[in-house]
Amino acid sequence: MIPYGRQDIDQADIDAVVSVLQSNWLTQGPAVPAFEKAVAGYCGAEFAVAVNSATSALHIACLALGVGPGDSVWTSPVTFVASANCALYCGAQVDFVDVDPATGNMCPQALADKLAVARQQGRLPKVVIPVHLCGHSCDMQSISRLAEEFGFQVIEDASHGIGGSYQDHKLGSCYYSDITVFSFHPVKVITSAEGGMATTNTPELAEKMAMLRSHGITKDAAVMLRPDEGDWYYEQHGLGFNYRMTDIHAALGLSQMSRLDAFVAKRNELAADYRLKLASLPLKLVEPLSNSFSARHLMMVRLDDSHQRRSVFDAMRARQIQVHVHYFPVHLQPYYLSLGFKADDFPVAEEFYSCILTLPLYPGLNTGDIHRVVSTLSRLVM
CATH class of the missing domain: 3.40.640.10 (Type I PLP-dependent aspartate aminotransferase-like (Major domain))
Structure with missing residues (x-):
């Protein structure tokens, strides 16, 4: 995994x-x-x-x-x-x-x-x-x-x-x-x-x-x-x-x-590798503002076809690649619905949620791991 x-x-x-x-x-x-x-x-x-x-x-x-x-x-x-x-x-x-x-x-x-x-x-x-x-x-x-x-x-x-x-x-x-x-x-x-x-x-x-x-x-x-x-x-x-x-x-x-800067540098290096390898796929990377430098906690993408998200998620997990989704909008949680929030209150957030997928990213990841993630994803979305 x-x-x-x-x-x-x-x-x-x-x-x-x-x-x-x-x-x-x-x-x-x-x-x-x-x-x-x-x-x-x-x-x-x-x-x-x-x-x-x-x-x-x-x-x-x-x-x-x-x-x-x-x-x-x-x-x-x-x-x-x-x-x-x-x-x-x-x-x-x-x-x-x-x-x-x-x-x-x-x-x-x-x-x-x-x-x-x-x-x-x-x-x-x-x-x-x-x-x-x-x-x-x-x-x-x-x-x-x-x-x-x-x-x-x-x-x-x-x-x-x-x-x-x-x-x-x-x-x-x-x-x-x-x-x-x-x-x-x-x-x-x-x-x-x-x-x-x-x-x-x-x-x-x-x-x-x-x-x-x-x-x-x-x-x-x-x-x-x-x-x-x-x-x-x-x-x-x-x-x-x-x-x-x-x-x-x-x-x-x-x-x-003592290793914080090294961790962040490695995360950004891995994100750059992802960016290069994902360029031809039908998705968009969630990227930082041009005037900021990201700690790159998560590697998040937006699939062009939101209807593929569930099948892609399940297939990646089945292939021992632990993709994730961050986050289900808070206002749609049952507790917050009980407070009076409802679907379509924040439509951009809901649309954003519908197509996002988080790919593996951590300092111990290597280029071979990224190749495996991207090649698997490519076969599922192309």
């Missing part, structure tokens, strides 16, 4: 994890802040807050920005459900913005049109969450301009995107946003087994997220009501969660950071 994605673990990663296991700190030790410092430094952000998943990071990012009952959060319908669920966790409402048919990312014009109507109705969103599908950046400059005009805040869901950049800024720099969220799931660009991180340039947001990830507890004497108690003392200043990342996970993530 050629999987669609796979982690790349070397001896240095194993040694890093074993070192923590042999230390006095399995959690709440030095590995987590070291990982946070490495990610913040790489991205060019002032602060990074590590958590146990990108879903947790999205949740506390919304809470740190004050999302709650009566608020609305908008995101893309072409994403994993966590991008929308995070707002519901806060008691807010969720809505979606249709996508650009070429990239599958949030369409700035669709966003502008929806905002204009929402302003007339007095229903502007508090937060917008653009999703960098495949690791390809959204048009963040346009979205940032709309944020200034309409007064919403921005969380970049860069779960696919660490190692990528937009214009001259690394994803995670928060140059065009308030907070950026990363995922370190095993199929992502780097992994901590499970884990996520939020970056920001605003100290208050970093402090809020750090407190929320650990039960709402602080030991900061500057804010405590009883700062003269002993070192054993702590105070709960909010209703938080146990979203902490362990030192075991952080050690793996920190070790992987």
Whole structure:
């Protein structure tokens, strides 16, 4: 089987994890802040807050920005459900913005049109969450301009995107946003087994997220009501969660950071090989904007004939090639249908979904694997 994605673990990663296991700190030790410092430094952000998943990071990012009952959060319908669920966790409402048919990312014009109507109705969103599908950046400059005009805040869901950049800024720099969220799931660009991180340039947001990830507890004497108690003392200043990342996970993530650029370079090299070999087939590649550099988490194509997608998918799987589909539109999930969404609410997203196929892409893939994938696909679509 050629999987669609796979982690790349070397001896240095194993040694890093074993070192923590042999230390006095399995959690709440030095590995987590070291990982946070490495990610913040790489991205060019002032602060990074590590958590146990990108879903947790999205949740506390919304809470740190004050999302709650009566608020609305908008995101893309072409994403994993966590991008929308995070707002519901806060008691807010969720809505979606249709996508650009070429990239599958949030369409700035669709966003502008929806905002204009929402302003007339007095229903502007508090937060917008653009999703960098495949690791390809959204048009963040346009979205940032709309944020200034309409007064919403921005969380970049860069779960696919660490190692990528937009214009001259690394994803995670928060140059065009308030907070950026990363995922370190095993199929992502780097992994901590499970884990996520939020970056920001605003100290208050970093402090809020750090407190929320650990039960709402602080030991900061500057804010405590009883700062003269002993070192054993702590105070709960909010209703938080146990979203902490362990030192075991952080050690793996920190070790992987040393190979991040190599992973991204290899992914882009493999994507270029795909591009060359797929050129004659009846499909289009989902490619990044010309002013961005993609982390290439996913190798996504759009079949010219959407009616072929199911048969192609099944035949590729039968031939031990694990193609995938990312993603079934969130607004069509049964739970979201129960909230009042319906088919044709976001027609571009639905059309995009109908013809997309994700091909295998990960650093351990080789040219022979790509030849096998493309030759098999060619026989099925030609």
